[in-house]
Amino acid sequence: MDSWLRPIQLEGELVKLVPLQKSQKVDLAFAASDGNLWELWYTSVPSPKTIDSYLDMALSEQEKGNALPFAIINKKTNTIVGSTRYLNVDSKNKRVEIGATWYAKKAQRTGINTECKYLLLKYAFENLNCIAVELRTHYHNFPSRNAILRLGAKQDGILRNHRVDDFGNLRDTVVFSILNSEWKTVKISLEHKMKKRYLS
Template structure:
């Protein structure tokens, strides 16, 4: 049986999302080093020593049909600026999560995240025929929570004591979603924002 999540390239005006490949490692390290993103305690961005294991996990989950990791490329410079992926794929119930997203500091709040999410949502609803797309983030990651709300997602609730991080901190996870019945309106809103140069 064909996998539900098949490696594919998604392209917009600002960015190109290419299936993650091990050859992307050096450029991903360089992108994550812009702002030392791994130092943000409420996010999971790989540090240079952890990039191999980070990519190994992403690619093994892809092989298992659970995720589809992408490398984000800035079309203006043709340089890798971050990563994102489909997670927790549920083909039977046609649901998927968009997450593990991070960008080099220099391209944050430039409109790149809006276009990335637009491309991923469009593919999820119009090609994968999803009935719902989820977003999850750390309770304390307020920039991420606000960005998800600006996309048009609705908060469903908070999963309290959802995870224990590497430092032993308990993480509350905020769950958001967009339903297939909402996609037409969300799509219109995102296209309007992108046309006007909307930020993250």
């Protein structure tokens, strides 16, 4: 794997991000079954039937140095509630994308997503010295688009007919980014949001 990005564990008040492993298979499938997340046509969430291929692909991309996948652990319950990863790793140009993120229904709208993104962004800008971090989502995934904007990212554009999904549908992908010059302000904003949630 690219020495620029090695398996790490990131920890905050609400969550721990730990390297994704095959031994987490049952817990990941159980988390995804909370809300049957794989039924959302505009996302790629593993089902009990696809969890093996999901893990194989994620770990294969990690081995090639193209990605670093995590399991998301809710510290309060010590259970896996989702997954996220760094992907499209470009060590030469010091860029990464944060994506392939999903959460069990019970973990949504709890502050967990904000803290996960904060931990990943902080590590990317302050440890990897990234010049930009990308976030992408399906054009029709409006909850995700709004969540990305709330983080402080700006929309770069829309890649039309970017991909063909598992059902043969053409996907338009919306691309957002945060630049290293913007991180200081984004960080203060995220810390303010998290502090309010911790105190409430």
